[in-house]
Amino acid sequence: MARKIIIDTDPGQDDAVALLLALASPEDFDVLGIVAVAGNVSLAQNAHNALKIVELSGRTEIAVYAGCERPLRRHLVTAEHVHGDTGLNGPGLPEPKLALRPQHGVDFIIETLLAHEPGTVTLCTLGPLTNIAMALIKAPAIASRVAQIVMMGGAYFEVGNITPAAEFNIYVDPEAADVVLRSGIPIVMAPLDLTHMILTTYERLEAIDAVGNRTSRAVAQMLAFSERFDLMKYGTKGAPLHDPCVIAYLLQPDLFEGRHINVTVETASELTMGMTVADYWGITDRPKNVLFLRSGNADGFYDLLVERLARLP
Ligand code: BDR
Ligand code: CA
Helix, strand or coil: CCEEEEEEECCCHHHHHHHHHHHCCCCCEEEEEEEECCCCCCHHHHHHHHHHHHHHHCCCCCCEEECCCCCCCCCCCCCHHHHCCCCCCCCCCCCCCCCCCCCEHHHHHHHHHHHCCCCCEEEEECCCCHHHHHHHHHCHHHHHHEEEEEEECCCCCCCCCCCCCCCHHHHHCHHHHHHHHCCCCCEEEECHHHHCCCECCHHHHHHHHHCCCHHHHHHHHHHHHHHHHHHHHHCCCCCECCCHHHHHHHHCHHHEEEEEECEEECCCCCCCCCCEEECCCCCCCCCCCEEEEEEECHHHHHHHHHHHHCCCC
């Protein structure tokens, strides 16, 4: 039976690829809705981008909601320097005809969790955790109903990408990450340690482009745009591909390896704000709240991505 998921996202080229991987897999996922959050660019632009991606996939029955405009406590930090001014620079995608659903994304998350049997809905988070934290604050009863949260966020051995100490999604809203990490919900974390192994090499982008449909060509153009910043920064043969690891983990968990550990987020020191402190070696007796994915099979991941993109228009 298809797994029920809600995708919370700030698209973002890598978010877009994650959305497409999920939308290409209807036998695996029943996508109950997509909720935009402020992150890579503004909430309004991220929501607009989500609509574009839904149209690109041809799955126009999928509902898209807008969530929170800013983090719980801090001013919004964005990442146009990576993703471009629209957040989705690269392909020239048409303006969407679809409209956002009028309900607030946080209320959609709460109502959906309350309407389904406990333990049957998975939250896939690809951006800052603002909407999920707001939902937990507004309706704490949902915590026991979430099957699991599979999130892209955090880092330990790779440390940081937006600051020397912090990964972007956690840094943008560290208080929200703290609420989520302490919620008691089972969490799977796809940190930079994993995503920096899943590189968009030239050969892999060529293989995506060679699928030859409109979606795969758009994906190749998106990733060619977004990888430029990281290629310069890291000097590697390809850039990390972050958010699709969340969806790939749910599709094929045997591509990944991880360890159950405690992860806590720094919310006090400005120097290390948003750092995810991972007790990888079991030094403390803090509760093991996270399955921390430390590595993955990149070739297997890209084979899966190519196979699924070939199903789309
Ligand atoms: C995360 O930050 C965003 O820019 C990407 O979309 C990804 O979710 C990586 O740190
Ligand atoms: Ca993202």
